Amino acid sequence: MADAVRAGARAAPAGRWSPTRLLQAREAGVFFALLSLCLFLAVATDGFLTSTNLLNVGRQVSLLGIMAVGMTFVLISGEVDLSVGSIYAFSGLATGMLIIAGWALGPALAAGLLTGAGIGFLNGLLSTYGRLPSLIATLGMLSMVRGAALLLTNGQPVTVNARNGADADVLAAFSFMGQGYVFGIVPMQLIFFLGIAALGWFVLSFTTFGFRVFAVGGSAKAARVSGISVYAVKIWAFVLMGVLAALAGILSLAFLPSGQAGRTGLGLELDVIAATIVGGASLSGGEGTILGTILGVLIIGVMRNGLVLMGVSPFVQELMIGLVIIIAVGIDKWSTRRTA
Amino acid sequence: MADAVRAGARAAPAGRWSPTRLLQAREAGVFFALLSLCLFLAVATDGFLTSTNLLNVGRQVSLLGIMAVGMTFVLISGEVDLSVGSIYAFSGLATGMLIIAGWALGPALAAGLLTGAGIGFLNGLLSTYGRLPSLIATLGMLSMVRGAALLLTNGQPVTVNARNGADADVLAAFSFMGQGYVFGIVPMQLIFFLGIAALGWFVLSFTTFGFRVFAVGGSAKAARVSGISVYAVKIWAFVLMGVLAALAGILSLAFLPSGQAGRTGLGLELDVIAATIVGGASLSGGEGTILGTILGVLIIGVMRNGLVLMGVSPFVQELMIGLVIIIAVGIDKWSTRRTA
Amino acid sequence: QSKLADFPLADRIKAKVDAGEKLTIYVSYHDVSNEFAPFMKAGVERAAGEGNVNAQFVGPVGADADAQISEIETLMGQMDGLAISSVSTDALAPVINRVLEAGIPVVTFNTDNPDSKRLAFAGQDLVQSGREAGKLMADTLGGKGKVMITTIDAAAQWSIDRETGAREALKAVPGIEVINTLNTGTDPQEIYAAIENAMLANPDVTGVLSLECCSTPAAGTWVERNNAQDRVKVVGFDLLDETVRLVGSGHIQATIDQAPEQQGFEAVNLLTRFVTGEPIENVDTGVKVYTEDNIAEIAKN
Amino acid sequence: MSASGAPPIVEIAGVTKRFPGVLALDRVSVDFRSGEIHAVVGENGAGKSTLMNILAGDLLPTEGEMRVDGRPQAFASPLDARAAGIRVVYQELMLCPTLSVAENITMADMAARSAASLVPRAQMRLEARAALSRLGLGGLDPDTRVSRLSIAEMQLVEIARTVRQKARVLVLDEPNSALSHRESVRLFAVVRQLREEGVAVIYVSHHLREVLDLADRITVMRDGRTAETVENTNLSEARLIRAMVGRDLGGVTPWALQAPAPDKSAVPALQAENLTAPGLDRLSFTLHPGEILGIGGLPDSGKDALGEALFGLADRAGQVSVGGRALPPNDPLAAIKAGMAFVPADRRGAGGLMSMGVADNVAVASLPRLSIAGLLKRGAIRREARAQVARLDARISHLAQKLGTLSGGNQQKIILGRTLATNPRVLVLHEPTRGIDVGAKAEIYGILRGIAGEGVGVLLISSEVPELINNAARVLVLRDGRISGELGGAGITEEAVLSRAMAS
Ligand SMILES: Nc1ncnc2c1ncn2[C@@H]1O[C@H](COP(=O)(O)OP(=O)(O)OP(=O)(O)O)[C@@H](O)[C@H]1O
Ligand SMILES: Nc1ncnc2c1ncn2[C@@H]1O[C@H](COP(=O)(O)OP(=O)(O)OP(=O)(O)O)[C@@H](O)[C@H]1O
Ligand SMILES: [Mg+2]
Ligand SMILES: [Mg+2]
Numbered sequence A, B: 001m002a003d004a005v006r007a008g009a010r011a012a013p014a015g016r017w018s019p020t021r022l023l024q025a026r027e028a029g030v031f032f033a034l035l036s037l038c039l040f041l042a043v044a045t046d047g048f049l050t051s052t053n054l055l056n057v058g059r060q061v062s063l064l065g066i067m068a069v070g071m072t073f074v075l076i077s078g079e080v081d082l083s084v085g086s087i088y089a090f091s092g093l094a095t096g097m098l099i100i101a102g103w104a105l106g107p108a109l110a111a112g113l114l115t116g117a118g119i120g121f122l123n124g125l126l127s128t129y130g131r132l133p134s135l136i137a138t139l140g141m142l143s144m145v146r147g148a149a150l151l152l153t154n155g156q157p158v159t160v161n162a163r164n165g166a167d168a169d170v171l172a173a174f175s176f177m178g179q180g181y182v183f184g185i186v187p188m189q190l191i192f193f194l195g196i197a198a199l200g201w202f203v204l205s206f207t208t209f210g211f212r213v214f215a216v217g218g219s220a221k222a223a224r225v226s227g228i229s230v231y232a233v234k235i236w237a238f239v240l241m242g243v244l245a246a247l248a249g250i251l252s253l254a255f256l257p258s259g260q261a262g263r264t265g266l267g268l269e270l271d272v273i274a275a276t277i278v279g280g281a282s283l284s285g286g287e288g289t290i291l292g293t294i295l296g297v298l299i300i301g302v303m304r305n306g307l308v309l310m311g312v313s314p315f316v317q318e319l320m321i322g323l324v325i326i327i328a329v330g331i332d333k334w335s336t337r338r339t340a
Numbered sequence C: 001q002s003k004l005a006d007f008p009l010a011d012r013i014k015a016k017v018d019a020g021e022k023l024t025i026y027v028s029y030h031d032v033s034n035e036f037a038p039f040m041k042a043g044v045e046r047a048a049g050e051g052n053v054n055a056q057f058v059g060p061v062g063a064d065a066d067a068q069i070s071e072i073e074t075l076m077g078q079m080d081g082l083a084i085s086s087v088s089t090d091a092l093a094p095v096i097n098r099v100l101e102a103g104i105p106v107v108t109f110n111t112d113n114p115d116s117k118r119l120a121f122a123g124q125d126l127v128q129s130g131r132e133a134g135k136l137m138a139d140t141l142g143g144k145g146k147v148m149i150t151t152i153d154a155a156a157q158w159s160i161d162r163e164t165g166a167r168e169a170l171k172a173v174p175g176i177e178v179i180n181t182l183n184t185g186t187d188p189q190e191i192y193a194a195i196e197n198a199m200l201a202n203p204d205v206t207g208v209l210s211l212e213c214c215s216t217p218a219a220g221t222w223v224e225r226n227n228a229q230d231r232v233k234v235v236g237f238d239l240l241d242e243t244v245r246l247v248g249s250g251h252i253q254a255t256i257d258q259a260p261e262q263q264g265f266e267a268v269n270l271l272t273r274f275v276t277g278e279p280i281e282n283v284d285t286g287v288k289v290y291t292e293d294n295i296a297e298i299a300k301n
Numbered sequence D: 001m002s003a004s005g006a007p008p009i010v011e012i013a014g015v016t017k018r019f020p021g022v023l024a025l026d027r028v029s030v031d032f033r034s035g036e037i038h039a040v041v042g043e044n045g046a047g048k049s050t051l052m053n054i055l056a057g058d059l060l061p062t063e064g065e066m067r068v069d070g071r072p073q074a075f076a077s078p079l080d081a082r083a084a085g086i087r088v089v090y091q092e093l094m095l096c097p098t099l100s101v102a103e104n105i106t107m108a109d110m111a112a113r114s115a116a117s118l119v120p121r122a123q124m125r126l127e128a129r130a131a132l133s134r135l136g137l138g139g140l141d142p143d144t145r146v147s148r149l150s151i152a153e154m155q156l157v158e159i160a161r162t163v164r165q166k167a168r169v170l171v172l173d174e175p176n177s178a179l180s181h182r183e184s185v186r187l188f189a190v191v192r193q194l195r196e197e198g199v200a201v202i203y204v205s206h207h208l209r210e211v212l213d214l215a216d217r218i219t220v221m222r223d224g225r226t227a228e229t230v231e232n233t234n235l236s237e238a239r240l241i242r243a244m245v246g247r248d249l250g251g252v253t254p255w256a257l258q259a260p261a262p263d264k265s266a267v268p269a270l271q272a273e274n275l276t277a278p279g280l281d282r283l284s285f286t287l288h289p290g291e292i293l294g295i296g297g298l299p300d301s302g303k304d305a306l307g308e309a310l311f312g313l314a315d316r317a318g319q320v321s322v323g324g325r326a327l328p329p330n331d332p333l334a335a336i337k338a339g340m341a342f343v344p345a346d347r348r349g350a351g352g353l354m355s356m357g358v359a360d361n362v363a364v365a366s367l368p369r370l371s372i373a374g375l376l377k378r379g380a381i382r383r384e385a386r387a388q389v390a391r392l393d394a395r396i397s398h399l400a401q402k403l404g405t406l407s408g409g410n411q412q413k414i415i416l417g418r419t420l421a422t423n424p425r426v427l428v429l430h431e432p433t434r435g436i437d438v439g440a441k442a443e444i445y446g447i448l449r450g451i452a453g454e455g456v457g458v459l460l461i462s463s464e465v466p467e468l469i470n471n472a473a474r475v476l477v478l479r480d481g482r483i484s485g486e487l488g489g490a491g492i493t494e495e496a497v498l499s500r501a502m503a504s
Helices: A001-017 A025-044 A051-076 A085-098 A107-125 A133-153 A166-177 A188-206 A208-218 A220-225 A230-255 A268-278 A289-311 A314-335 B002-015 B025-044 B051-076 B084-100 B105-127 B134-153 B168-181 B190-205 B206-218 B220-225 B230-253 B268-278 B290-311 B315-334 C011-019 C037-051 C065-078 C089-101 C126-140 C158-171 C187-203 C213-223 C241-248 C260-275 D048-055 D079-082 D101-105 D108-110 D121-134 D150-164 D181-196 D208-213 D237-245 D301-313 D332-336 D345-353 D357-364 D380-390 D409-422 D438-453 D466-471 D494-501
Strands: C024-028 C054-058 C083-084 C106-109 C121-123 C145-151 C177-180 C207-210 C232-238 C256-259 C288-292 D008-018 D022-033 D037-042 D063-068 D071-073 D084-088 D169-173 D198-204 D216-223 D226-231 D272-275 D280-285 D292-297 D318-320 D340-343 D426-430 D457-461 D473-478 D481-489
Touching: A025 A289, A025 A314, A051 A085, A051 A188, A051 A208, A051 A289, A085 A107, A085 A133, A085 A166, A085 A230, A085 A268, A107 A133, A107 A166, A107 A230, A107 D318, A133 B105, A133 B268, A133 B315, A166 A188, A166 A230, A188 A208, A188 A230, A188 A289, A188 D426, A208 A220, A208 A230, A208 D101, A208 D108, A208 D481, A220 A230, A220 B315, A220 D108, A268 A289, A268 A314, A268 B134, A289 A314, A289 C065, A314 B134, A314 C037, A314 C213, B025 B290, B025 B315, B051 B084, B051 B190, B051 B206, B051 B268, B051 B290, B084 B105, B084 B134, B084 B168, B084 B230, B084 B268, B105 B134, B105 B168, B168 B190, B168 B230, B190 B206, B190 B230, B190 B290, B206 B230, B206 D357, B220 B230, B220 D345, B220 D357, B230 C187, B268 B290, B268 B315, B290 B315, B290 C187, B315 C187, C024 C037, C024 C065, C024 C260, C037 C054, C037 C232, C037 C260, C054 D181, C065 C083, C065 C089, C065 C213, C083 C089, C083 C260, C083 C288, C089 C106, C106 C260, C121 C260, C126 C158, C126 C207, C126 C232, C145 C187, C187 C213, C207 C213, C213 C232, C213 C241, C241 C256, C241 C288, C288 D457, D008 D048, D022 D037, D022 D048, D022 D063, D022 D198, D037 D181, D037 D208, D037 D237, D048 D084, D048 D198, D071 D438, D084 D150, D101 D108, D101 D121, D101 D150, D121 D150, D121 D169, D150 D169, D150 D181, D181 D198, D181 D208, D208 D237, D216 D237, D237 D438, D272 D301, D280 D301, D280 D457, D280 D481, D292 D301, D292 D438, D292 D466, D301 D332, D301 D340, D301 D345, D301 D426, D301 D457, D332 D340, D340 D409, D345 D409, D357 D380, D357 D409, D380 D409, D409 D438, D426 D438, D438 D457, D438 D466, D457 D466, D466 D494, D473 D494, D481 D494
Parallel strands: C024 C054, C024 C083, C083 C106, C106 C121, C145 C177, C145 C207, C207 C232, C232 C256, D022 D226, D037 D198, D037 D216, D084 D169, D169 D198, D292 D457, D292 D473, D340 D426, D426 D457
Antiparallel strands: C256 C288, D008 D022, D008 D063, D063 D071, D216 D226, D272 D280, D272 D318, D473 D481
């Protein structure tokens, strides 16, 4: 009985809420999961705690992370975007083709990001003024954009190298974006990820736009009667998502330096959504933080890396990945008392 | 008061519980979309309106349809199941291996369906008492079950034929389930689909369980106050989904007597969810009908078939599929006036 | 031809070799979840036994370039040798070169990566095997007919290579027309449905040339179920159970084996020989053709 | 100070609103003037909220026109209405549950700022505090997540949010349906002050006594029409009721003075021993068969936690037994099986199945009785629904009408019908007549007395003291989660209840 009372009391502080707070109950769980995972790997393997390996992990999660930041905005606004894998492919390949066609880096990048923004805008229009469930709208776009990418490249792999006609300097700069290292050790991709995460965190936590995203996702009706133009906010979230998906796709091509419309970013959408939701965002909107998303992304990256280091058979890896996702979110849920 | 009673009386016919009504506004739109699609193909191609082709389409959509019926229950109950593609693979292959191992048909089928039920039950537990968002729970299961299937088969294709040790009579019966024709023309798979759709329609519209599924999805809290065990209902919906996914997987193996854990049913979940939502079910629960789902399944099947018949290039097909999904749902949305 | 003498072998590996310690060789296959992985793996283990090394069979579940790269990056520290079959030539070449620069010997198998500086390749010349398939198709059709090429993954490197070869060979035969390549997707149902629809759409197709394991039996099954053996000929790849049966029953005219077990074996074998100082060069695992006449050799045991 | 001379800000001219199967408004004409408090009263379903929603730009009229400052205007969206200076406190709260109190209160400002600007959190809190303390809610932490507030707190936040905005026309649609007397009094002070500032206040309410001492003019709506608009000078409650309902309602004699003495020897219908839950502290009481036991107290007294704890929706410790059978905690199903039925206070959340039809909502709690072998008895369900609809005089267009499209009061009636349909032996009611019109109230009270007469134990949890006085044979007053007083018979008076409710 005293237990129940205390429960009530304990609920109060949790009630205080602000998106800027660094660690919320929600994230604490995920953070704990990540921590225990790392500790375990630190002892279980010798390769894990090396700076090289950690920076590798950093690089390997960067593209997923960049997209997850965008997905955080979309999910908080109460929508979902399944087309990110296709945008990733289309924009990346488009940019690559432009560079091969001899364009300068600036214009090529701009064009690539614009395609992402455009597709995102379309996603937004369909999910707001078009009054389609964003799941359907973006599912449709998923296959439309994939088809467009296949048509654009005629199904052929796109490889950005001098042999295919890319200008040497442009190529150098482009490759640096994807393969370069700062101070010789920190991968450029990671820099991009951290930069965008920081930016996303700032926008979401401190700007009026960020506030509106939360408001719109929490209750579109309430936001509407307060004079927030719900549709505009959601459309912007989709555009942001589109641009970030495009950026990730471009970086991927800059890293590889080759992609193929039939394969690049296939099924990526589920990874991105998983990472974001593991990080505490909710499909029903109004919930989520960038920090949580970063943690979610790291959990997935660290786990993949760890399983490989431990020499777990690929099939068992597949099994473990699912298990860890469930446990990661579970820890958070099960550590907090049920509030019916 | 007399007024109210008259209202009730006047309402009596309309008062019949809506989901049983044959065509609702929601479905009318989808039905119209399907109709126009068929009419278009009837004139645009000569192959389409042949009984062989139509029965082909019927067969090709059957497995998708069987799973979509299950997904309708899950979505109406307010949850979602991403693990269906993996269940489809696991249960199908498991059954195949048992038959190869010389089991009789009955036990093998029972065992296969049980694995589906078991996985569904786990999905249900995690999404209710486990308090995980079903999206995460079933996403985790998606990769766990896929991994389990790979381990079970050790990545080898499973081929059900006499040479691998299947008993001749068992094999004959098993093959008939997947390849047989009734009256020499109607594919068994189609029979299964229609049978299950009819059953699903009956359960959803006329039984207390169906009623509870709608109630739970409409508002879990209100359902609880009304003495419905929300968790029990949701768990049952997942179990049903699991069994139907298993059945589809088994029929698939019976149809082409060989499957492979690495590719069977890969990515199927999105098709199933798409078909169901095109049919009018909503991710937020409380909405959906079997008839709508059937229409959704047919739209997707007819379109795939039609695009090939028209000799559209595979890339353009990809593009068209997305377009048609959007338009199919759009027609319905845009035809109804917005109610602020 | 590559020799250890010309290769800057990493000190830690050299030390191991001198100390006569067991080397750890990683074999990265482009999709460990496809039907050949088990055969390759078997070959790898056989070679590991004979060569007295630890061989780890790794790779992505589902062909995924990023995953394959990440895995290699992660394992670089602990690999004494790498045998790799690339998801995508262009995407993997840079990593392969990085591994080589780290003083770790790298060979390719099954799917070559000519753009990289790999030491040698063990497997089938895919373009060549494509040509063979093309020729077989042309012969079975008696030099004239309408051919549809099918593949479960038009995007895959091996598929692109084989298609190149096949089209080349078929173009050489004036009487033969090749229509759109059919990309069937990878799920067995999808594959069959795609072929079923395509055959309805193109009733005048007389030859189906499948580029891989899995649309081959599907095509054969379609022929069998539609009693089309007289008007449609099928040529394909590999020796899955159903393929073997359908060749036997005359619904598939010819299939090309690529000896996956041997490819796996050679992959490791090349590396073990290389570190012991033996010069190595490409090993062609050959193109063995099976028809109704010799399919019996594949005895089920 | 009546402002009947002032020019109208908003004129409604012959406005009609049709919903599928319903004529919600029928050629309504009325005008609202600067500096007046204009009350709108009428039975449930008379069309009040629909009219307000049209003013707010949420609904478009089917016919007729609306004039603002004499100029015809059609509001396509709430944004237009805002632009015209119209602000609304909705009957169904319009708060964002995932945001904090401060963020909800200042949301409109956030809509006005540039998207790139920074959120002034400190200032937000200050303004929120100011707005809250104006309604005597200074104690509420502005960082509290709204989803954790009580219904009353939510309603106050909603009011605070709207009232602080510079409005020319302020619409209050049943703003105090969940408020305690004290809170309401503060609200009225604020409303009067706004009138002095020249705001046109439109006040929708079922509390006629309030209306009479607050309003300058009163518009009575009936079946979607404006029955009349009158100056509020020497009007009587009875006079208003006649205009609303079309007949007189005899005054009710307090139940306590006529209730038969309950049979205390019989097995208690409901018994609580040391019931402890968030907000409740070792509560013990007994409800006898056939007794109507009232529970009173201030919002934070714990009375609002009682219902959910008894019914098993909230964690609890201690004993709860129905008909002598102990109930397991956290198990509403067991409570229902034991014969307990519960009407929660929060209509939208835990109340009804908004997306399902009226008949389904009436039947949902009685499925076992309305089915055989798992098959629904549709005929029986319709009959049951029609019976409850008639018994409670709910205004619906047909039995399949979605609950969400009923008027607030009618939704409440259907939820009541759902619980009555279960033929309970214990009925736990939390604010059962919230938003219900006078006529229907009288009938519902009649029904409660009726089933009490049949031996059902009724637990009436209410913040409306008159409701307790009129209907309870015995009243327990709560304070700080404990029983601070028990009243019976003639001892149940406004003063007695309040004095025991207030901290001493
Ligand atoms: N059988 C049960 N036993 C215990 N608690 C239950 C049961 N069924 C539902 N609940 C509780 O009732 C509440 C509503 O259930 P649930 O969370 O499934 O509804 P929901 O609509 O999914 O809510 P949300 O949409 O916020 O996820 C939850 O807090 C849940 O914990
Ligand atoms: N969206 C809708 N669809 C169909 N009918 C509706 C809809 N909204 C309201 N109605 C009907 O319009 C009528 C008037 O409803 P309204 O909410 O204006 O009543 P009200 O006067 O506010 O009643 P209350 O005092 O209970 O709030 C009711 O019969 C209601 O059922
Ligand atoms: Mg839930
Ligand atoms: Mg109202």
